[in-house]
């Protein structure tokens with residue numbers, strides 16, 4: 503644990519927030535140059551808190567913090583905006599992106615490229631682009647960032663074969679190619695499941711329930 | 719330590735936000751300084767746990783199978799307003815604009831916490847809305863990310879299950895009496911998003 507006093511500011515997103523003590527929120531934030539941070543938003547649950555309306559997921563923010571230890575104090579959050587709200591299927595996909603980071607990113611390790619991939623994905627979802635290529639691109643970026651992306655012809659620690667053509671699509675980032683849905687999707691899923699060591703993703707079960715019950 | 723004291727601390731620890739130390743402090747306070755309050759709390763808790771049920775109509779806490787509000791014949795049965803909590807219901811009712819019926823979800827969806835539609839028991843809501851007299855459902859969940867997710871989920875499910883029902887969502891906007899100058903940017907962004915047409919001239 504880092505006990506020296508530190509302050510900073512960065513572009514970031516709120517991944518998840520939970521109630522903290524009586525009136526505060528504990529924010530799991532994803533920042534560009536500082537990685538995942540635990541920020542305590544003091545008084546954010548009070549009715550007139552200025553933080554209350556800004557601390558929303560899927561919106562770019564400028565975050566400021568100070569303090570020591572693993573839980574820092576959020577001293578400011580500025581709304582950067584410019585991104586429409588996620589809705590419908592895009593919203594569930596957004597939660598899936600967040601869960602991937604929450605589960606795969608260690609705390610306080612900078613991952614600027616992974617952060618940029620996240621922002622690109624959220625923007626694409628907000629713009630209403632087809633969700634499947636967005637998710638595949640982000641899954642691959644997540645595997646690369648965590649050092650779990652295998653190099654061809656090696657197919658990684660999972661027993662799912664991948665053809666040369668499929669790997670070509672991955673290497674070129676051709677996520678809309680027909681072979682991606684057919685061959686690359688199950689391969690990426692197996693790799694991600696391997697990273698998660700068998701603990702299932704909550705949002706995946708959620709999306710499955712949505713598809714079976716809701717949109718049919 | 720006495721077994722009775724242990725049991726009390728154990729029971730208090732189950733309350734949300736209470737760790738072992740706070741539970742111990744509360745137990746000591748009740749027994750040391752406020753024995754009367756302790757007895758009153760015990761009675762109130764036992765009674766509430768005994769008599770309160772979920773209203774068969776609106777799902778809020780009630781001492782009768784159907785709560786007084788739902789039993790009121792003056793209520794408009796064609797509109798059902800869906801809120802997250804009993805506190806939200808009271809706030810909404812205090813605005814005195816709505817004469818219809820309510821449905822209290824007793825929570826909201828939270829994908830990252832694993833609270834899905836099953837945990838929320840939305841089958842009861844769907845059955846409530848499927849009644850022929852219901853013409854409109856107002857989704858009045860909170861304007862938090864989870865409240866919004868819940869509203870979208872419900873809108874899809876209700877549209878699929880009860881296609882004849884009109885589904886509406888409360889509007890977001892700048893607070894009444896509030897000036898734009900003092901409104902926070904997120905609120906203005908949402909108000910812009912939800913802007914409405916005043917005139918629709920085509921020249």
Ligand SMILES: [Zn+2]
Nearest residue numbers: 773776785788
């Ligand atoms: Zn009722």
